[in-house]
Structures are given as structure tokens and as C-alpha cells.
């Protein structure tokens with residue numbers, strides 16, 4: 334079995350699995366309890382939090398709240414922006430891009446129904462948004478600019494640092510969904526200048542159901558979840574100690590070996606792309622733009638994405654037609670549309686997303702499978 338769908342989710346690493354073990358059966362306490370069982374859990378929580386602050390380069394004055402994942406973190410930022418600025422009549426506008434994950438895109442749609450003005454910074458034909466494009470849309474009525482760090486479908490990397498600076502010039506806050514950045518790109522939250530940053534453990538070989546939101550020092554936030562005042566009152570709910578221990582262990586491995594892993598993934602990704610680039614009528618999306626080292630979105634003219642995926646699956650290869658979250662409905666790929674990629678390619682994108690565990694043999698077998706699959710599917714295609 335060859336797993337090339339790591340942008341959807343990654344296998345748990347052994348280090349995270351081992352680190353979590355004591356916190357299921359023995360040290361099961363609630364970190365808010367004052368007895369010894371609680372204290373042990375509290376200590377584990379504090380140590381894990383310290384690790385996360387250090388590894389992501391947050392300062393002690395910043396806040397990191399743990400959430401059930403990136404979907405909750407994204408909802409928290411956007412709903413908070415609504416309560417803080419839109420509902421109170423202080424500001425009206427939120428700017429974002431057309432290629433955000435549904436956990437941002439659909440939340441923005443909801444805020445629009447509540448009266449927020451949502452506008453999209455265009456992406457150019459390389460799939461990117463430039464600081465100039467953002468500047469031309471800014472005024473002091475913008476409450477928040479939300480632009481992902483790296484795109485889950487194409488791997489394209491946005492110039493977050495520069496975009497955050499433009500947002501700040503006009504007194505707006507800046508949020509970045511960084512889910513696809515960790516373990517694939519260096520992330521220094523302090524240097525990046527972002528006010529909010531979203532992350533999710535299961536995208537960097539941590540457990541599912543845990544993630545977090547970075548909140549820069551002194552940034553106002555209205556909680557999404559009200560209750561027992563955990564996380565300094567910013568996110569209530571009993572903390573999932575085993576999951577956070579697993580997340581911090583996974584983050585440690587991902588960050589410590591980042592250079593080596595980036596080189597490994599980009600070597601294999603480039604090998605895959607080079608080996609298929611001589612096939613006729615293929616487009617590698619964003620090939621000449623900054624991308625995460627693990628992602629390749631390739632379009633084979635005349636080869637319908639779902640059929641291709643099915644055929645690859647028969648070869649034991651797991652890939653995706655783009656975003657796993659929307660691959661069940663047969664919508665044309667929104668990234669393709671935003672990048673003005675011609676309509677006849679809209680349904681043909683296949684995403685290969687590698688991890689540090691992908692091997693050279695995996696890629697060699699995948700190259701062979703792609704070649705035989707593409708020629709067979711083109712033979713029986715009525716449009717090619």
C-alpha cells in the first residue's frame with residue numbers, strides 16, 4: 334500500500350504514539366483537579382504547552398489555545414472577528430482568498446449571512462496573492478485579513494509575512510491557516526508577524542482531534558466555547574491531555590528534522606514530476622511558484638480525476654482529487670477556477686502529497702502506475 338494523501342491526514346508517528354501511552358490508562362487525570370492524579374496531568378499539559386511555544390517560536394506573552402483541530406481554531410478566529418468588530422459596528426469588512434479550506438470559506442459565508450462584508454483578494458495565474466493586490470483593497474474598515482500559509486491542494490505558499498505587514502498598516506488583524514505549513518516549511522510565529530495562526534496535529538503525524546490557535550499577545554478574542562474557563566477562559570472544555578502530549582511529541586520530531594525532511598520530500602516530489610512531465614498534455618499546477626516540498630497537483634487532459642483515483646487505488650496507491658473534504662461532491666476544483674485554469678482541466682486534477690515516510694520505491698511504483706493508468710484511461714476516454 335502506497336500512501337500519497339498526506340495533505341488529508343498523516344499516519345501517527347511512533348514517537349507520538351509512545352508519548353501518549355501513560356495518559357490513557359494510568360495518568361488519566363483532569364489537569365484542573367487539585368489531587369495528585371490531577372497534578373500529574375497538569376504537569377504533562379504544562380510540559381507539552383512549553384514545547385509547543387518553543388517549537389513554534391511564540392513568546393510567553395502570546396497565547397496558544399488548544400482546540401479540537403483546525404476547523405475549530407478557524408471558526409474561533411472568524412466568529413470572534415464578527416463579535417469583536419462587525420456585530421459591534423466598529424468595522425465591516427473581512428478579506429480572504431478564494432482558495433481557503435472550507436473551514437474558513439464556509440464560515441465566511443455564514444458571517445456574510447450575519448451581515449459581514451466578505452471580499453476575496455484575487456490570486457494570480459501562478460495561484461498567488463501579492464502584497465500589492467492586498468494593499469489595493471485595504472482601508473480602515475477591514476477587521477481581519479485571513480490568508481492560508483500554504484494551500485492544501487496545490488501546496489502553493491503565500492507571502493504571509495508581507496501580507497500581515499500590509500494588513501497592519503491599515504489597522505487590521507491578520508490570520509493565517511497554517512495547517513499545511515508545519516512539518517513542511519519553517520514556521521517562526523514571532524518573526525511572521527501574524528496575529529492568529531491555526532494548526533492541526535494530524536497533518537504532522539500527531540493524533541486526530543487536537544490542534545490549536547496561536548493568538549498574539551494582547552489580541553482581543555471572544556471565545557467560541559464558553560464553560561469551565563480552561564485555556565484562560567478562551568476555550569472551555571476539559572483538555573485532552575493524551576492528545577496534547579501526542580501533538581507536542583509529533584511537533585518536536587517534525588520541527589527538529591525539518592531540513593532533512595524537506596529535502597527528502599522535495600527530492601521525491603521532483604522525481605515524480607520529472608518522470609511524468611514528458612507525458613503529453615499534462616499540467617503541473619504552480620510548478621514554478623513557491624510550494625510546500627511534499628505536494629504535487631497534476632492535471633492530465635482527458636483523464637477524469639475520479640476515474641484516475643479509482644484506478645490508482647486498484648494499484649494500491651492512495652491519492653486525492655484535491656481536497657479530501659470536498660472530493661466526495663463532484664464540484665469543479667475551486668483552486669483551478671481561481672487560477673483560471675482552463676475549464677476542460679477542471680475535473681482532471683490529482684493531488685499527490687508525500688510525507689517524510691514516503692520512499693523512493695513508493696515513488697517509482699507510482700510513476701509506473703500513473704503511466705499505465707493515463708494511457709489506458711485516455712484510450713477509453715470519449716473526450717480525449
Ligand code: PMP
Nearest residue numbers: 402403404434436485510512533
Ligand atoms: N485547513 C486546512 C488548510 C486543511 O488542509 C485542513 C484539513 N484538511 C483543515 C484546515 C481542517 O483541519 P482539521 O481536520 O483539524 O479540522
